[in-house]
Amino acid sequence: AQSVTQLDSQVPVFEEAPVELRCNYSSSVSVYLFWYVQYPNQGLQLLLKYLSGSTLVKGINGFEAEFNKSQTSFHLRKPSVHISDTAEYFCAVSYSGGYQKVTFGTGTKLQVIP
Amino acid sequence: DAGVTQSPTHLIKTRGQQVTLRCSPISGHKSVSWYQQVLGQGPQFIFQYYEKEERGRGNFPDRFSARQFPNYSSELNVNALLLGDSALYLCASSLTGTGWDTGELFFGEGSRLTVL
Known part of the structure; x- marks a missing residue:
């Protein structure tokens, strides 16, 4: 069965500092991995996705993530955060093939402090 | 271009009632997920x-049902509402x-349901 673990429920960070949001997944088959962002009172927006190929994936708004198969991790990073990055971030996994069922983690609230 | 639109945005129901939520996908999109x-x-x-047929179902009771129309819009129905359906x-x-x-999911802003 698919599952996603986001180890930190909240991450406070000062503006212009780097940030890493952690994500670990479990699955017995090949997976596709995603990071979504949810701003207050809005739906989810895709930040980036890993399908295959290079393990370093670049997304929108300066975010990037690295797929590590041996550690079953897909951590999200940004070298310098802005106030506008304050939001909730969800790591998610889907099986390769089949229909588009996505399993989400419980989310990490990123709070950027001025 | 219009994104995914959902209605209503907020609604309040009482236990035991039924609710219908509506969704219009992005133009040209044939798949809708809830x-x-x-x-x-x-x-x-x-x-x-997808194309009006159920492709997948999560671990939810039969009180939850959905359908997709020829124009690819969709409705989600929940019967016999419980507090936990909020x-x-x-x-x-x-x-x-x-x-x-090419299968990125585009999300709407959601319908917030409160069951009293």
């Missing part, structure tokens, strides 16, 4: 429909029903 997001948790998959219900559309190369 997710339930309880406060403080990540979204949970309820259904996916949540944000998200609709997502995608161009294709399978695969992820």
